[in-house]
Amino acid sequence: TYRRLLWQSDIVISTADHEFFGISILEAIRCVTYPILPARLSYPELMPPDLATAILYHDEAELDQLLQTALQQPARRRQLAQAAAA
Numbered sequence: 897t898y899r900r901l902l903w904q905s906d907i908v909i910s911t912a913d914h915e916f917f918g919i920s921i922l923e924a925i926r927c928v929t930y931p932i933l934p935a936r937l938s939y940p941e942l943m944p945p946d947l948a949t950a951i952l953y954h955d956e957a958e959l960d961q962l963l964q965t966a967l968q969q970p971a972r973r974r975q976l977a978q979a980a981a982a
Contacts, residue, residue, distance in 0.1 A: 902927035906973065907966055910934060911959070918942055930977040932962045943980065950976050 908924035908931050915937040922942065925931055933939040935952035943951050953959040966973045 899927070902929060905929045906970075906977075907932065907963070909959075909963070910939065912937060915939070925977075925980050928974075928977045928981045930966055930973045931980060932959060932966065934959075947976065947980055951980065 902924050905924065905927070906929065908921060908929045910918070910921055910931070910933050912934065918933075918938050921931055921933065921939070925942075931943075931951055933943070933952055935948070935954050940948065940952060950962070953962055
């Protein structure tokens with residue numbers, strides 16, 4: 897099911913150009929999935945300000961860097977996912 901897949905996921909990425917609220921992202925975050933999100937639309941409002949630099953990107957280079965870091969540092973990724981879900 898959808899919920900089971902979310903709980904099995906480690907990372908959720910959005911490249912959305914249009915988003916009103918971001919419910920699917922919030923569902924993934926609730927399942928302790930590390931979000932990588934654009935620093936626009938509703939996403940900055942959904943994230944605690946102290947996590948912004950670890951979660952929000954402004955361009956493709958930042959997206960790539962956040963993803964590389966998340967893949968190379970699984971313990972940090974889990975820590976950030978837990979903080980975002982709190």
